[in-house]
Amino acid sequence: MSAQPHEVVLPAYGVESGLTRLIEMLSAAEGAPEVRVDFQRVKFYRPSAIVAVLARVKAWLVRGATVRFANHRECEAFRYLQRIDFFQTAGLNLPEDFFRRDRADRFVPVREISVVGSNIGVIATEITECFAPEGFILNPFYPLLQYALGEVLSNCKQHAKAMGFVAAQYTPRDDRVHFAVADIGIGIRESFRQSQSPHFRESMTDLEAVTLALRPYVSSVSHLPHIYGRPSNMGVGLSMLREITLKLHGSMFLASGRAWWTYDVEGRERQGDLTGESRWSGVICALSLRRNAVEDYSKHLAEARDALRLTSGVSRGTRRT
Amino acid sequence: MTETFKMREIFGSFLADGEAANAFRFSQIESLLGQGRVVVLDFEGVTNMTDSFANACFANLALDHPDAFDSRVIFRNCSSVVQAFLRAAIAFGRSEAKRLQRKQ
Numbered sequence: 241m242s243a244q245p246h247e248v249v250l251p252a253y254g255v256e257s258g259l260t261r262l263i264e265m266l267s268a269a270e271g272a273p274e275v276r277v278d279f280q281r282v283k284f285y286r287p288s289a290i291v292a293v294l295a296r297v298k299a300w301l302v303r304g305a306t307v308r309f310a311n312h313r314e315c316e317a318f319r320y321l322q323r324i325d326f327f328q329t330a331g332l333n334l335p336e337d338f339f340r341r342d343r344a345d346r347f348v349p350v351r352e353i354s355v356v357g358s359n360i361g362v363i364a365t366e367i368t369e370c371f372a373p374e375g376f377i378l379n380p381f382y383p384l385l386q387y388a389l390g391e392v393l394s395n396c397k398q399h400a401k402a403m404g405f406v407a408a409q410y411t412p413r414d415d416r417v418h419f420a421v422a423d424i425g426i427g428i429r430e431s432f433r434q435s436q437s438p439h440f441r442e443s444m445t446d447l448e449a450v451t452l453a454l455r456p457y458v459s460s461v462s463h464l465p466h467i468y469g470r471p472s473n474m475g476v477g478l479s480m481l482r483e484i485t486l487k488l489h490g491s492m493f494l495a496s497g498r499a500w501w502t503y504d505v506e507g508r509e510r511q512g513d514l515t516g517e518s519r520w521s522g523v524i525c526a527l528s529l530r531r532n533a534v535e536d537y538s539k540h541l542a543e544a545r546d547a548l549r550l551t552s553g554v555s556r557g558t559r560r561t
Numbered sequence: 562m563t564e565t566f567k568m569r570e571i572f573g574s575f576l577a578d579g580e581a582a583n584a585f586r587f588s589q590i591e592s593l594l595g596q597g598r599v600v601v602l603d604f605e606g607v608t609n610m611t612d613s614f615a616n617a618c619f620a621n622l623a624l625d626h627p628d629a630f631d632s633r634v635i636f637r638n639c640s641s642v643v644q645a646f647l648r649a650a651i652a653f654g655r656s657e658a659k660r661l662q663r664k665q
Contacts, residue, residue, distance in 0.1 A: 361577035376608065383609045383642065390577035390611040398580055476612045538645045545649055 245308065246272035252281040254289025256493050256526060260500050260514060262289055266296040267518040275300050279318075280311035287407035288493060288526035290326060291422035294350060294405045295522060297330050299424040324407060325349040345373050346410045353396055353404040353421070360397055364389035367408050371417055371531075380537040385417055385529060387541070388484070391477035392421050392525050400425025400522060410531075416490075420526035427522055428453050428496040446497030447513060454482050454494070454501070456548045476550065481527065483544040488533040493526040563599040566590075569606035572614075579613035586618045594629040605638035615650035623654030624661075 246269045254262055269275045277297065285293075300307050309332060312318060321327060329350045348370045351363055368376070368386040376382045389406070396404045404423030411418065425431075429449035432440040439452055456479040478494075485492045485503055493502045498519045501511040505528070514520070534540060566589065568576065576582065593600050623630050636647060 359573070359578070361573050361575040364577055365573065365575045386575055386609050387611055390575060390609075391613060394577055394579050394611060394613045397578070476616060480612055538642055542645065542649075550649065550653065 243273070245274035245276040245306070247276045247278060249278045249280070250282050250293065252283045254282075254285035254293070256286060256288055256491060256502070256504075256528075259288055259292065259493060259524075259526070260495070260512075262292060263495060263500075263520050263524070264514050264516070264518040266292065267514065267520065269296070269300065270519075270521075272300075272305060274306040274308070276308045276310055278310045279315040279321075282312075282315040282317045282321075285317060285321075286420070286526070287409050287418050288420035288422075288524065290321075290324065290350065290407045291405040291420045292524055294326065294330055294407075295422035295424050295524075298403065298405075299521065301331065302424065320347070323347070323349070329405065345371055346412075348408050350405055350407045353393060353406060353423070355397060355401060355403070358393075358397060360390060360393040363406065364393055367406070367419070371408070371410050379531070379534070381417075381529070381531045381534040383537045384484070384534050384540065385419075387537075388481055388527055388529065389419060391481055392419075392527070395477050395525070396421050396423050396425075396523070399428070399431050402426070402522070404522075415531045416528045417531060418526070418528040420493075420524065422524040423522040425522045427520070430497075445513075446499035446519075447501075447511060450494055450496055450499045450501050451511065454478050456480075456550055478525075479548055480541070480544050483547050484540060485527060485529065487540065487543065487547075488529060490527060490529040490533070493524070495520050496523045497521075563601055564593050565601040565603055567603045567605065569604070572607075574606055574608045576607060576610040576614040579611070579617040582614040582618035583621070586621055590618075590622060590634070591626065594626055594633060597633075599633045599635065601635045601637055603637045604640070604643045607643055608640065609642060610646040612646065612649065615646040616653060619647055619650040620654035620657070623651045624658045627655070627658055 248265055248269055251258060251262060297307055312327065324347055329352060348367050364386050367389055368382050371385065372379065372382045393406060400423035402423055402425035404421055406419065406421045408417060408419035426434065429444060429446045432444065432449055457475045482492060482503065486507060489505055489507070491503055491505045494500065498513045499511070500514065503509050571585070572581065590600050622634065639647065
């Protein structure tokens, strides 16, 4: 008799407040030779939950496990998941009985990020353009969204050393664009360890690694000798995003290994460890930004740099423009 | 001899990827500066950037080649957004150079 598959019954709502629970649920299937993912309850998923499920499914497939989806056609979110290419990206091609528009201003299809070949500038721009039907110039929110996507994707590409996924969604009710990137890479603590970072010590916890990664000019690779003479990453991206989301009443979520950290829209910072033996092999980074919160893109960036005490502005910096 | 790089043609209108920026700095800009040439970076059509790109390219240039950077790197057609990224990155490169000098 063959062993019963490990069953993951996905919750009805995949939102940031329940993300750690979802991660724990997915994490429990690690090592199982066969995983059955039940979509029956699924009603509404934010990009963070979508990329979390996708990344785990891919990770299971990569390690040779058999993954079966159940009740996905019957769940309330079926059409939405189909429209964002969730099933197709997971490797399941289903017939479609709806008309696909080239552009949708409320969501974009899931995109896969590979270490080699992905042009993250183009991906960030294409995602941003979907939410900006009136064009980039009229609302300073869009350059900020493009910047935030670029920083998160750049981080994923440089550190994960494995594939990742990005998804984005606009919700009119709270006027927010939500986006998330999840990878199946080595995770933040392991990145510090493998690169023999001066910040690393054996006793370092995942939570210490996650909070360290949010500090300016801390990167797991900034100390490394590099084929191009200098590192590509100075450790600014995540700390800038943290500062910007705080200032603009956005939200941010970061999880890696056993740790999670979050800033919610009320400005409350929380962090902790997943329960039991749960861990996320890789990194999940999710942000939400309110579309009407941005007044002046450059000013917000300058304020964030000042708040972080990053060096800002020199008299001769752009003397030859 | 002057070499002009049209940044939009190379990277698109959004300069995002720190790894690509680092490779460009090393293999293109520094190689030309090493030959004593003048490098023009033309930002026409570039609308946005990340700090990761700016630091990997321009902060590292200002850090490692302060003299050549001052005398033989020319920025053209920079929007106010691009200028702000360049200012921050160059300031960081220079402050890092000072910090490393003090360390030595």
